[in-house]
Amino acid sequence: MKKVVVESFTMDHTKVKAPFVRKCGLIKTPKGDVITKFDLRFTQPNKEAMPTSAVHAIEHLLAGFMREEIEDVIDISPMGCRTGFYLIIIGEKEEKDIAKALIKSLEKVTEAKEIPAVNEIQCGNYRDMSLFGAKEYAKSVLNSLKGKYI
Amino acid sequence: MKKVVVESFTMDHTKVKAPFVRKCGLIKTPKGDVITKFDLRFTQPNKEAMPTSAVHAIEHLLAGFMREEIEDVIDISPMGCRTGFYLIIIGEKEEKDIAKALIKSLEKVTEAKEIPAVNEIQCGNYRDMSLFGAKEYAKSVLNSLKGKYI
Numbered sequence: 001m002k003k004v005v006v007e008s009f010t011m012d013h014t015k016v017k018a019p020f021v022r023k024c025g026l027i028k029t030p031k032g033d034v035i036t037k038f039d040l041r042f043t044q045p046n047k048e049a050m051p052t053s054a055v056h057a058i059e060h061l062l063a064g065f066m067r068e069e070i071e072d073v074i075d076i077s078p079m080g081c082r083t084g085f086y087l088i089i090i091g092e093k094e095e096k097d098i099a100k101a102l103i104k105s106l107e108k109v110t111e112a113k114e115i116p117a118v119n120e121i122q123c124g125n126y127r128d129m130s131l132f133g134a135k136e137y138a139k140s141v142l143n144s145l146k147g148k149y150i
Numbered sequence: 151m152k153k154v155v156v157e158s159f160t161m162d163h164t165k166v167k168a169p170f171v172r173k174c175g176l177i178k179t180p181k182g183d184v185i186t187k188f189d190l191r192f193t194q195p196n197k198e199a200m201p202t203s204a205v206h207a208i209e210h211l212l213a214g215f216m217r218e219e220i221e222d223v224i225d226i227s228p229m230g231c232r233t234g235f236y237l238i239i240i241g242e243k244e245e246k247d248i249a250k251a252l253i254k255s256l257e258k259v260t261e262a263k264e265i266p267a268v269n270e271i272q273c274g275n276y277r278d279m280s281l282f283g284a285k286e287y288a289k290s291v292l293n294s295l296k297g298k299y300i
């Protein structure tokens with residue numbers, strides 16, 4: 001396989017104001033498709049990290065909700081720092097389109113009655129899960145994102 | 151863009167024996183490239199989850215080490231359940247090739263003198279970071295993976 005071009009945009013974590021959506025990487029596949037990576041930042045770096053139960057619940061919820069809003073989602077995964085998530089898609093999209101999809105998805109989180117796949121067969125740690133925490137973070141992120149992107 | 155075919159292989163988390171490497175997803179891009187997703191499972195689902203400081207340190211370390219072993223890495227991210235990581239690559243590879251790359255990378259973790267990018271400019275939560283924890287998990291995962299794949 002031909003060597004892949006990876007373009008990563010470094011970010012100074014002290015200069016950003018969370019929450020935000022940021023295009024943070026671009027990868028070209030050998031046959032000419034483009035893969036784009038987005039930083040979906042929920043909390044302010046090095047000021048507030050989400051508890052694991054909220055991160056985990058949001059991971060389960062956004063896995064379905066973001067795919068309802070955006071075609072060609074490859075992955076959405078938590079950051080090790082617990083301040084947000086990385087979204088990887090096939091194709092190129094603008095930050096504001098991803099932000100709008102995230103807003104719609106987070107609105108669904110605030111209305112969710114349950115978290116999908118919370119059982120020991122489908123999940124690796126089904127006890128560490130907070131729908132309450134997910135909703136509280138969704139609400140505060142939503143408020144700020146709406147101010148920025150709508 | 152043409153609709154992407156996503157093939158996800160569901161796994162019964164009560165039936166597996168960690169650690170292991172498992173091909174868990176296949177995505178075809180519009181122009182015909184293949185993207186493969188691997189489950190790099192470190193701890194036994196619903197029995198042991200890694201602390202966030204170890205997960206975060208392993209995330210930073212594997213980001214570089216796995217790219218030294220495998221071309222065409224798109225992403226390697228922690229699971230919300232904290233029992234392992236997802237690796238996403240361009241192309242198709244066998245589980246045993248990924249396992250060998252992971253073994254070499256984890257050997258580098260056990261020998262690491264420092265964790266890259268641990269500062270408030272490059273990281274979102276630079277205080278939640280344990281090189282000690284990363285090494286202890288690397289050692290125990292290494293032992294079992296070598297028995298399975300080498």
Ligand SMILES: [Zn+2]
Nearest residue numbers: 123124125231
């Ligand atoms: Zn889970």
Ligand SMILES: [Zn+2]
Nearest residue numbers: 081273274275
């Ligand atoms: Zn970090």
